Amino acid sequence: MFLIVEFKNYLCPLIFLSGKGGFFTLCFSPVFQIHNLVDGIKIIKIMLPEFDNTEIAFRYRSNKELKRAQFLFSSLGSPTLTSVGMKMTKLAISWNLPVQGIIKSTLFDQFCGGETMEEAGKTAAIIGKYGVSTILDYGVEGKETEGDFDRAVPEFVKAIKFAASGKNIPFISIKITGFAYFALLEKIHSGATLNENDKAAWKRVYDRIDHICSTAAANNIMVLVDAEESWIQKPVDDLTNAMMAIYNKNRIVVFNTFQLYCHDRLVYLKKSYEEARIKNYQLGAKLVRGAYMEKERARAAEKGYPSPIQPDKQSTDRDYDEAVQFCLERLDCVAVFIGSHNENSCLKAAKFMLPNNIPSDTSRVWFSQLYGMSDNISFNLASGGYHVAKYLPYGPVKDVLPYLMRRAQENTSVAGQTGRELSLIAKEIKRRGI
Numbered sequence: 234m235f236l237i238v239e240f241k242n243y244l245c246p247l248i249f250l251s252g253k254g255g256f257f258t259l260c261f262s263p264v265f266q267i268h269n270l271v272d273g274i275k276i277i278k279i280m281l282p283e284f285d286n287t288e289i290a291f292r293y294r295s296n297k298e299l300k301r302a303q304f305l306f307s308s309l310g311s312p313t314l315t316s317v318g319m320k321m322t323k324l325a326i327s328w329n330l331p332v333q334g335i336i337k338s339t340l341f342d343q344f345c346g347g348e349t350m351e352e353a354g355k356t357a358a359i360i361g362k363y364g365v366s367t368i369l370d371y372g373v374e375g376k377e378t379e380g381d382f383d384r385a386v387p388e389f390v391k392a393i394k395f396a397a398s399g400k401n402i403p404f405i406s407i408k409i410t411g412f413a414y415f416a417l418l419e420k421i422h423s424g425a426t427l428n429e430n431d432k433a434a435w436k437r438v439y440d441r442i443d444h445i446c447s448t449a450a451a452n453n454i455m456v457l458v459d460a461e462e463s464w465i466q467k468p469v470d471d472l473t474n475a476m477m478a479i480y481n482k483n484r485i486v487v488f489n490t491f492q493l494y495c496h497d498r499l500v501y502l503k504k505s506y507e508e509a510r511i512k513n514y515q516l517g518a519k520l521v522r523g524a525y526m527e528k529e530r531a532r533a534a535e536k537g538y539p540s541p542i543q544p545d546k547q548s549t550d551r552d553y554d555e556a557v558q559f560c561l562e563r564l565d566c567v568a569v570f571i572g573s574h575n576e577n578s579c580l581k582a583a584k585f586m587l588p589n590n591i592p593s594d595t596s597r598v599w600f601s602q603l604y605g606m607s608d609n610i611s612f613n614l615a616s617g618g619y620h621v622a623k624y625l626p627y628g629p630v631k632d633v634l635p636y637l638m639r640r641a642q643e644n645t646s647v648a649g650q651t652g653r654e655l656s657l658i659a660k661e662i663k664r665r666g667i
């Protein structure tokens with residue numbers, strides 16, 4: 234940490250407390266807090282976001298949990314083991330073999346908050362002690378009947394009320410596919426004419442989402458609407474925009490998600506901003522790179538249409554960082570939710586904030602990572618005063634299995650991520666001497 238004074242726009246180091254490098258590092262560091270203002274002299278505390286500070290990153294984890302995480306990430310690092318393990322798990326579940334205990338003590342405990350909302354609440358309280366908030370994510374997937382969709386609504390209403398009764402759960406997240414037939418969303422997206430049944434079903438979807446958003450607004454909780462496959466995204470966008478137009482008039486309640494791995498999403502973000510200005514509401518923009526790349530490319534190839542995905546990772550990174558900056562430059566009308574495990578993107582955002590007079594603790598900027606991943610980013614940013622929230626899925630082990638499978642897959646297929654997690658865990662295990 235540095236303490237410096239700013240005098241007539243010149244920065245002079247006052248105390249060098251810790252940190253890497255010298256004045257050079259200082260000049261290119263984000264300044265986190267402006268502490269005092271005395272006759273034109275600002276006393277500024279600079280804390281470098283050291284994403285490799287493992288003491289801060291893992292202080293909420295016991296020795297046993299750390300060792301478990303090390304074992305888990307090492308196993309996930311092997312694509313063969315992961316692929317065989319995933320197939321065997323699916324088979325075992327379908328044959329009703331007693332494997333839930335093993336899943337619970339490995340993947341589930343690493344990536345989920347608990348089997349019930351109350352258990353998730355306890356996990357939220359633990360990370361809350363270190364300034365990290367929670368996004369309650371009812372992780373049950375694969376429900377496919379009108380009855381399932383109807384039953385999901387009270388479950389989310391309960392989650393909102395539960396979140397409102399606590400201190401550090403400002404968000405819940407929803408997936409529109411938890412409330413609507415996938416085929417209906419696909420049909421609307423394609424522009425096909427809806428019959429009377431479709432129209433009635435779509436009206437029910439609207440009512441379900443409206444009920445959740447109005448309850449959230451009444452309880453001062455924010456709703457993140459996840460993005461899913463590109464071929465159902467149009468109705469998801471339209472519905473979410475309609476909710477924002479109602480509930481984001483004076484403050485942000487609803488966020489739409491923009492997947493910047495699609496080459497049209499940066500333009501769409503800008504369009505969404507314009508629409509919010511014209512219709513006089515605030516835009517909640519959750520920015521992610523996107524989780525369905527292989528599936529998107531495979532479908533496009535199979536059906537013979539141009540892939541919606543960017544040509545390469547560099548293009549996704551470029552659009553992602555541009556989208557973050559676009560939002561940070563318009564915080565009067567936008568709240569941005571930076572959902573990423575990419576250290577570079579998080580650091581760039583933090584660095585952009587200071588010279589542009591955006592305080593680290595503004596409620597218009599949130600950083601977020603998934604529970605069980607990239608704790609080095611979450612806990613170090615939180616310790617620097619930024620708003621950080623973890624996606625915390627909960628639900629019965631069997632029902633959150635698709636989510637766990639995606640995490641397992643992601644930690645195998647995302648180059649470098651597993652290695653990064655492992656090396657940080659190993660560093661902390663060594664530091665603790667366990």
Ligand SMILES: Cc1cc2nc3c(=O)[nH]c(=O)nc-3n(C[C@H](O)[C@H](O)[C@H](O)COP(=O)(O)OP(=O)(O)OC[C@H]3O[C@@H](n4cnc5c(N)ncnc54)[C@H](O)[C@@H]3O)c2cc1C
Nearest residue numbers: 459460494521522523524545546549572573574575601602
């Ligand atoms: C809090 C949070 C919420 C999320 N919510 C959603 C959601 O609602 N919907 C959703 O789809 N995803 C969601 N995700 C997942 C997210 O989209 C990414 O898959 C994941 O976070 C990895 O991207 P990254 O920014 O963390 O970092 P990185 O590891 O730097 O990026 C990996 C990502 O880059 C992109 N990419 C990789 N290779 C290429 C390539 N060759 N060409 C083009 N692009 C490439 C892919 O999107 C890949 O997932 C969420 C993630 C977080 C942390």
